[in-house]
Amino acid sequence: MNGDQAMRAHSATLPSPVFEHPAWVTPPPLTRSTVAIVTSAALYAAGDEAFGAADTGYRLIDRDRRDLVLGHWSPNFDRAGVAVDLNVVYPIDRLEELAAAGTIGGVAPRHVSFAGNQPDDVSTIRLDSGPAAAAALRADGVDVVILTPV
Amino acid sequence: MSVLAHVFEAAGIATVVLSSVREMAEKTAPPRALHCEFPLGRPLGRPGDAAFQHDVLARAFALLSLPSGPVLVDHPEVIEADESPLSCTLPPRFDPSLPPAVDEARGLRRAYDRALARRGVTSVGRVIDADGVPGALAVLHAIAEGADWKDAGIPGGNTTAVCHDIRTYYEEAALELADGPVPGGRAVEDWYFEQTEAGATVLKARAAIRDGGGKFPVWFYMTPGQR
Numbered sequence: 035m036n037g038d039q040a041m042r043a044h045s046a047t048l049p050s051p052v053f054e055h056p057a058w059v060t061p062p063p064l065t066r067s068t069v070a071i072v073t074s075a076a077l078y079a080a081g082d083e084a085f086g087a088a089d090t091g092y093r094l095i096d097r098d099r100r101d102l103v104l105g106h107w108s109p110n111f112d113r114a115g116v117a118v119d120l121n122v123v124y125p126i127d128r129l130e131e132l133a134a135a136g137t138i139g140g141v142a143p144r145h146v147s148f149a150g151n152q153p154d155d156v157s158t159i160r161l162d163s164g165p166a167a168a169a170a171l172r173a174d175g176v177d178v179v180i181l182t183p184v
Numbered sequence: 185m186s187v188l189a190h191v192f193e194a195a196g197i198a199t200v201v202l203s204s205v206r207e208m209a210e211k212t213a214p215p216r217a218l219h220c221e222f223p224l225g226r227p228l229g230r231p232g233d234a235a236f237q238h239d240v241l242a243r244a245f246a247l248l249s250l251p252s253g254p255v256l257v258d259h260p261e262v263i264e265a266d267e268s269p270l271s272c273t274l275p276p277r278f279d280p281s282l283p284p285a286v287d288e289a290r291g292l293r294r295a296y297d298r299a300l301a302r303r304g305v306t307s308v309g310r311v312i313d314a315d316g317v318p319g320a321l322a323v324l325h326a327i328a329e330g331a332d333w334k335d336a337g338i339p340g341g342n343t344t345a346v347c348h349d350i351r352t353y354y355e356e357a358a359l360e361l362a363d364g365p366v367p368g369g370r371a372v373e374d375w376y377f378e379q380t381e382a383g384a385t386v387l388k389a390r391a392a393i394r395d396g397g398g399k400f401p402v403w404f405y406m407t408p409g410q411r
Contacts, residue, residue: 159188
C-alpha cells in the first residue's frame with residue numbers, strides 16, 4: 035500500500051457528521067455567477083497569520099494574491115505540486131480565464147482557506163468558523179464555491 | 185470539505201466539492217461532488233496543465249445545472265501517485281568534519297535561494313528559516329546518534345514543525361535542481377526520505393524518539409505515516 039492508498043484508507047474510517055436536512059441552493063446560470071474558491075490546504079498570504087497545528091479558523095485571500103504559503107501541518111500529502119503550480123490546489127488563474135471567456139460571471143474578490151486537519155467532531159468549522167467564512171463570501175456577492183481538499 | 189459544503193450551502197451559496205476520499209464523500213453526502221482519484225495534495229490533478237485543470241472545473245461546474253442532489257460523480261481519469269524518487273543530483277561532500285546531513289543542507293542553499301527568488305515565497309518558516317536548517321539537522325543527528333531528545337534543543341520544541349521546515353527546504357531546492365517534467369505525486373517525498381542524508385537523519389531521529397519514550401504525537405508526525 036503506497037502513501038496515498040494508506041491515507042485514503044485511514045481517512046475513510048474517520049467519523050462523519052450526518053446532515054439530516056441538507057440545504058440545496060439553485061445558483062444563477064454559471065455565466066452570471068460569481069465564483070470563489072474554498073480550500074482546506076491551509077494556504078495563507080505571505081505576512082498573514084500562519085495556521086496553528088489544530089487551527090479551526092480560516093483565512094481570507096484577496097483575489098490578486100499569488101504569494102501564498104502552504105500552512106498545512108499534515109506530512110501526508112504531496113507538496114511539490116502546489117510548489118510548482120498553485121492552481122493544482124487553488125485554481126485562481128483558471129477562474130480568471132473562465133471569467134475572461136465569459137464562462138463564469140466573475141471571480142470573487144476574496145477566497146477562503148481552512149486547514150484540512152480538523153478535530154474529528156468538526157464542530158467549530160460547522161458551527162462557527164464555517165458560517166463566518168460563508169457570511170464573508172455572501173457579503174462579497176458570491177453565488178458558487180468550488181471546494182478543493184488537502 | 186464535504187462538511188463545509190453543507191455549511192456554505194446552508195448559507196445560500198451553491199457548492200461543488202472536488203472529493204479526494206470517495207468513502208468520505210459518500211458518508212457526508214455534500215450537495216454536489218466530483219470525485220477525483222488524483223494524488224493527495226493535487227485536487228486539480230496535474231500541475232502546470234491548464235487544459236486538464238479546466239477539464240476538472242468544467243466537469244465540476246456542470247453539476248450545478250442538476251435539479252437536485254446529492255450527486256457524486258467520478259472524474260473518468262485516475263492519476264496514481266508516482267512512487268519512484270525524483271531524479272535530483274545532491275551536492276558532493278564538502279566538509280567531512282560535519283554530519284553528512286548538515287553538510288548536504290549547506291550545499292543545497294544556493295538552489296533554495298534561487299527557488300525563493302523565482303517564486304517570491306517559501307513555505308519554510310514554521311519554527312526555523314533557511315539559515316536554521318543545518319543547525320536543526322545537527323540536533324536531529326545528535327538525537328539519532330543517542331543524545332537524549334528531551335535535552336537536545338529541538339528548535340521551537342516542536343518536532344513536527346522543524347521536520348516540516350527541513351523537508352520543505354529540501355523540496356523547494358530539489359524542484360529548482362531537477363530537470364524534466366513536473367514530478368508525480370510522492371516522487372519528491374520519495375527522493376527526500378530515500379536518497380538524502382537529511383531524510384535518513386529524520387527517520388533515525390524519529391525512531392530514537394519513539395524508542396526513547398516520546399509520546400506518539402512527538403515522533404509520529406515527523407514523517408508521513410506510512411514511513
